[in-house]
Every structure is written in C-alpha cells, then in structure tokens.
Amino acid sequence: MIRVLIADDETLLRSAIASLLDMGESLEVVAQARDGAEAVELAAGHDPDVVLLDLEMPRLDGIEAARRILARRPEQAVVLLTRHGRPGVLRAALAAGVRGFLPKSVDPGELERVIVHVHGGRRWIDADISAAAMMDDCPLTDRELDVLRLTTDGFSVREISDHLYLASGTVRNYLSSAMQKTGGRSRHLAARIANERGWL
Missing domain, CATH: 1.10.10.10 (Winged helix-like DNA-binding domain superfamily/Winged helix DNA-binding domain)
Structure with missing residues (x-):
C-alpha cells in the first residue's frame, strides 16, 4: 500500500479526496492536514510515501510546506494541487523539489495514477500547465x-x-x-x- 498524507484547508474537498483515494486498492490515506504547517508536522510524524498538498493554504502555502518537508526528507514524493497553474508557480514548485503538479480539476482516476507514478520516483506535470510554462517569457529570476x-x-x-x-x-x-x-x-x-x- 502507498501511504498518503493529504493537506487542504477546504474540509469538504480534503475529505472527498481522502475517501476517493481510500477506495483504491493500492492507496491508504494515513493523515489529513488543515494547513501547510500541520502538513509539515504530520509528514514528520507519519513518514508517508506521498504527500498531496494544496497550493493555497493558511500559515504555510503548498510550496513552502513542500520545501520544509523535503528539507527534512529529500526523497519524499510531493504532489501539488492548484486552481491556478501559472508558470511562475510551476517553476517555484519544481525548484522546491515537487514531483507532481496538477490542477484541482484532475480526474480522481488520474490523481491515483499520478500518486503511483511519483511514488515510483518519476515526475508528472499537467500537460496544459507544462505547455504554458514552455511558452512563458518571464524575465525574472x-x-x-x-x-x-x-x-x-x-x-x-x-x-x-x-x-x-x-x-x-x-x-x-x-x-x-x-x-x-x-x-x-x-x-x-x-x-x-x-x-x-x-x-x-
């Protein structure tokens, strides 16, 4: 079983994702966090195989939470979910060490496949977000x-x-x-x- 931690400040959405993932045969949700800071604490306590983070959360956003989780455990697989797949956010997520980057509109079946994929050590970036990033001409470092x-x-x-x-x-x-x-x-x-x- 792949052990998953989910972090999202929207209780209904977080619970729904957890229920959907728990229905699969290969995934088990071991912890749920209400914000980024709690995600960091729970990741340290549970050592999940995959951490699923919302981008926009109180106290710590998904990218900062990912940085702190990965600082403690560099091999940790982290997937970021976002409503805003802007190129700058994607760059920051990849620089932080995030392996998966998906819109919140992702199909539940695809989300499960992505979790399995990143658990195997690979990356998965949503195709539309990736295409937008490739066309981006941001001059900022x-x-x-x-x-x-x-x-x-x-x-x-x-x-x-x-x-x-x-x-x-x-x-x-x-x-x-x-x-x-x-x-x-x-x-x-x-x-x-x-x-x-x-x-x-």
Missing part, C-alpha cells in the same frame, strides 16, 4: 519571483529577508531588479504586474 511573491503576501522587507535567510540589502537589490524588469515604480506594483502576467 527565481529569487526575484520569491521576493515579489512574499511582497504580494504582505511581508515587509525585513520579514522577507528573515523568511528567505537573506540580508535586507540583498532583498532590496532583488526587488530593485524586479521593479526595473517589470516597469513597476514600487515593489508592490512590480508584484502586481508579475502576478497579472502569470509569473507568480
């Missing part, structure tokens, strides 16, 4: 995207530096570069422009 993403979340420069373990001056340099590339007159405007273009 991963670090510039990171600081803009945290700006969108309402973090101050000091909080961004603490979150990313960077000096405040380094964060300001990344923000300045991102502002220049996007044409935004402030970091908040740069973040909004990047978000509107699907880079975040």
Whole structure:
C-alpha cells in the first residue's frame, strides 16, 4: 500500500479526496492536514510515501510546506494541487523539489495514477500547465519571483529577508531588479504586474 498524507484547508474537498483515494486498492490515506504547517508536522510524524498538498493554504502555502518537508526528507514524493497553474508557480514548485503538479480539476482516476507514478520516483506535470510554462517569457529570476511573491503576501522587507535567510540589502537589490524588469515604480506594483502576467 502507498501511504498518503493529504493537506487542504477546504474540509469538504480534503475529505472527498481522502475517501476517493481510500477506495483504491493500492492507496491508504494515513493523515489529513488543515494547513501547510500541520502538513509539515504530520509528514514528520507519519513518514508517508506521498504527500498531496494544496497550493493555497493558511500559515504555510503548498510550496513552502513542500520545501520544509523535503528539507527534512529529500526523497519524499510531493504532489501539488492548484486552481491556478501559472508558470511562475510551476517553476517555484519544481525548484522546491515537487514531483507532481496538477490542477484541482484532475480526474480522481488520474490523481491515483499520478500518486503511483511519483511514488515510483518519476515526475508528472499537467500537460496544459507544462505547455504554458514552455511558452512563458518571464524575465525574472527565481529569487526575484520569491521576493515579489512574499511582497504580494504582505511581508515587509525585513520579514522577507528573515523568511528567505537573506540580508535586507540583498532583498532590496532583488526587488530593485524586479521593479526595473517589470516597469513597476514600487515593489508592490512590480508584484502586481508579475502576478497579472502569470509569473507568480
């Protein structure tokens, strides 16, 4: 049996996914988390074979939860589910070490196949999201995207530096570069422009 941890702040959806996966012969849901921080805790306590994370969750989003889970256990298979398959999000997920990236509209049967697939050590990226990423012309680096993403979340420069373990001056340099590339007159405007273009 492949042991699965599910994390989603929407209780009804999380329970429905768990019920569907438990109906299969090869999968067993061993834990359910209500947010990203709880997912990190439960992953450490249960050591599941596959972790299924929603992208948008309270306390920690799916990408940050994946980073922390994989920092503790680099071989962990992680699948990210999202309503917004933007190229920038896909890049951040892959950089974090996520093996699967799927829209929340995925068919239950395909979700089960993807879980089995990534448990075998392979990657699975939704074809439409992958195609959009290939056509993307984002000029921003991963670090510039990171600081803009945290700006969108309402973090101050000091909080961004603490979150990313960077000096405040380094964060300001990344923000300045991102502002220049996007044409935004402030970091908040740069973040909004990047978000509107699907880079975040």
